[in-house]
Amino acid sequence: MTEKTTWKGNGFIGLLLFLLLTGGGIYAFVVEWIVVGILAETAALVLLTMFTVVQPNEAKVITLFGDYKGTIRDSGIWLTVPFSGRKKVSLRVRNFNSVKLKVNDVEGNPIEIAAVIVFRVVDSAKALFHVDNYKQFVEIQSETALRHVASKYPYDNFELSGYSLRGNADEVGGELLRELQERLKAAGVEILEARLTHLAYSTEIASAMLQRQQAAAIISARQMIVEGAVGMVQMAIQQLQQQGVIELDDERKAAMINNLMVAIVSDRAASPVINTGSVY
Structure with missing residues (x-):
């Protein structure tokens, strides 16, 4: 399932039509055109269920009786499928700051590491229907990827050959970004940046490693x-x-x-x- 565009109509025209149907129904009841009044008011109620408002940098996912109909990304007031459900998905750029994780580097030394992940939703259908909670999914996968990348390199490279976590932060961040993007594409999420924010030896070996x-x-x-x-x-x-x-x-x-x-x-x-x- 991927995101698709659903039908939408001008909301201001729909608002004018709603007022006309409501006023016409009331007038029909006054002049005792009962059937016409019932039809006009029924049409006005159906039209009322078609209104939806989309904020800037937001998407509305439209479902009807469990069937995904499409997504509205354009901001404003719109008419859409009547009696449909609408779920809001934010398309804004977000930051996720991981907690300080205690992991072992490639040499087995315990270290503390943390990172900041900048991401945004690019596919609203995947974000809502492919995973249970895309925010929690991003957090868990980010910490998992950070542990995996940290375990592939030494904290410091005393032999001056190859990469290290301390000496090659940009390269490590780039690998973390690529691994995260591969893990999170199923949730319709794009990773914009991944950077290490904390890196230190664990307290029990910090003094020895300093020496x-x-x-x-x-x-x-x-x-x-x-x-x-x-x-x-x-x-x-x-x-x-x-x-x-x-x-x-x-x-x-x-x-x-x-x-x-x-x-x-x-x-x-x-x-x-x-x-x-x-x-x-």
Whole structure:
């Protein structure tokens, strides 16, 4: 079942016709045209059941004795199928903020995660007749999809390869949107945006994972310092040899390399020692 357009007539013309039938029926009763008066008033009552008002960004789903007749999307006052049922469906854009879910990432670490889902109804027939409650359906499927996506990635990527929840929020949000759209198309709902609003380690491992992040940052910094120090030492020795400032044998070269590496890599400032020769 998909949405279709039903018949509708101008409501203002119908209102004028209703007034004419009502007035004509009253006049017929006054002049004792009983049959004409009954027919006119009956027609006016039937016409009264055909009026419906549609607000902007709203749809009215028309059913008659359990049969879906169609949907009216245009705002205003309209005439439609008499004695029909009308159910209102909002077409406005809506936000759904998920609760903070506790899930395990791909490495098994417990994390807290939440997201905001922006959606709207694009098929009123599916929203009313394919699912029991489309709002509740969106909430449950959003939390289910969020759990599934969160379990596919690590919270943080210490190896600097591949995606992570913290480092690739846009890509994770895009995958969440695509999965949600696939899950919710049966309810006639379009997902406009899906974004992570909360991401953190669970309280029981938060301190330990913080120490791990700090250790990884220290190791990365040390690695960069060592690589820079090696380059500086190589450049210094090459320039000394090219300019002929000093001739270094292997032993003195090793001692210079050791001194330069200690001075550059050390956390503390170097304290130079000046050799003035022997004192007797």
